[in-house]
Amino acid sequence: MIDRPRPIVGPEYLVAGRYRLQSKLGGGGMGAVWLAHDRLLDRDVAIKQVLSTAGLPEAEASRIREQIMHEGRVAAKLSHDHAIAVYDVVLETGEPWLVMEHLPSRSVARALGMVETLPVIEVAQIGAQVADALAAAHSVGIVHRDIKPGNILVADRGPGVGMAKLSDFGISRGAGDLSDEPDGVITGTPAYLPPEVARGARPTEASDVFSLGATLYTAIEGQPPFGLDEDSDVLVERAAMAQIIPPTRTGVLTNALLHMLEPAPQRRPTMAEARDEILTAAFGPGTSPYILGVPVRTEDGTIPPWAARNSASGLRSPHSAPLPRPQPRQQPGRPAATPQQQRALGQRAQGNAPSNAPLAIAVGLLIGLIIVIAILVAVM
Template structure:
């Protein structure tokens, strides 16, 4: 792609484009690349406007440098199509985590929200509005010393807050379940809209569903959001007053992103930690370990073309040694352990299992043995002939 980035495997995707793991052949590093928009079927003028907008938004996103934000390295044009080149991070999205865990503890949800708010406060200072904060755009690292680090990603539809050209099309971009009410009513997204979307995201982490529920009918969901009547919270506890402030229907009454960050961090810190520790530390359990949902699965995995994973089948006892790690370029290698079976296995070992010694089997005489036997038969026959001749002469 663009004569520089070699695509390796698909690692994600959605309504705004597909994300690929790629290798930057110039700088010899892995990156994530995303086709931001497609110009197929557009007039030359419309296509050029779309390219210019994508390049502008890429340059805007590249301004942001924060430990809790995925870095944008480049905006490349390939055959007239704009691609966003981003930092590649082995990670799991919060949406994927919720698919398994359903809900998160209040302190964990508050820390995730606080770290995202810290990155977005910096973004707002730089004049960048995200416009699509949601669980699917928040990543948690899964490998290395930074396991448990939170990062906001996908600034593909971000824009400068003074960029009036971005909304000339009249099309609302983003995810309806996490829209602010004013955006659902057609207003221009702003900093307060990002605060609302982050509040809706943290609400989802603790309650297990978005503030307005889930509806396959996007238009019906938009009407619910526009009315701004959220479902009552049942699990938020100390987070409830913070979320109610962030989910205030009127944008002028919401806290700034920096204020929301501090309030979320205070909930996460509780009586034992500090705000600075919450903002700079990876996610941890009370005992100091990394949460299970923020770790890589101990079983080897193989990526599907859709970006999902499946376990590698464990060999049976009589046809193969114990399982070894199998991964593609999109999945860093990890030590493997056999998948659990329905009944306990006494022969499962931590290392390679020795193959059984083959039993000897009779496959017939060898070539050398056959030659000796035939020679003996010939000698006996010759002796018999000579004896017969001697008797006849006598």
């Protein structure tokens, strides 16, 4: 068999006779990601090029091709407002390419590079939205396996500015799939690994819950729950021992995040439960219609400066409104105030004492009588 030279991939290269490459967006878990134009549907897309299999034994090359084709089939099962859509999987010169929604955006990781930490109220929105997407993924048997700040994108321009979406199902697996990895191989990013995965167990839906909790923790605290270390082995060891640094800045989300970060997977909430706990803690019960499916925003309804380009920061999104806030809870054992008591409390708060109207009237009449007597005396 004669090896034919592989084409040079670059700007203007046409993939599968349809997708014209424009510029490289960055690297992904499996290879380079390009901005391309779909000539058939006249829209921009992101297209992921698998690392070349040139020079690999055919069995290994075939395994890699099957892996990326599997990735496309798995990810295409998911359609959600807060997940990057997968449109197509194509073969070009024997190599698979994954065609995805293009979202002009910056990642939460890049935002943290700009501002170091994000406000709790904004992280709560991101967390609830991504948890909602992952709950949908789990319902069709998809486990993401690599949730981290770099894989959460927030649109930074256009009509969807401020919209958060989970990306890169590059190492996803159907929950029922047989693992094609050797026993003990750790898959994922060390700083966000659940303890059971750090110890070599296979990732599950509960593992995604932990990794999302670790990601939200990082966005608020400015460092991952296991701290920072250039040696990934040190982080894996800390993860395996569940050596979580107690949070100090997480505020109303503290209990929800610590529940997601439970060392034992069976003690963690499901992803749907985690979403609801985040929503209730930050915004109150029944607030999902105001948070899910809409852009991330500040308390007063504007797009956060870190989430938008300079021309859009501070602008109110067409879908935005001031955020709902939890109502104060009634203290146990104390009955609610009656309307009359509430009015009395309002008078006291304004400095209004109970009225002494009868005394004031009597004093006024006495003064008037004195004036009349004085006038009569003067006339006489």
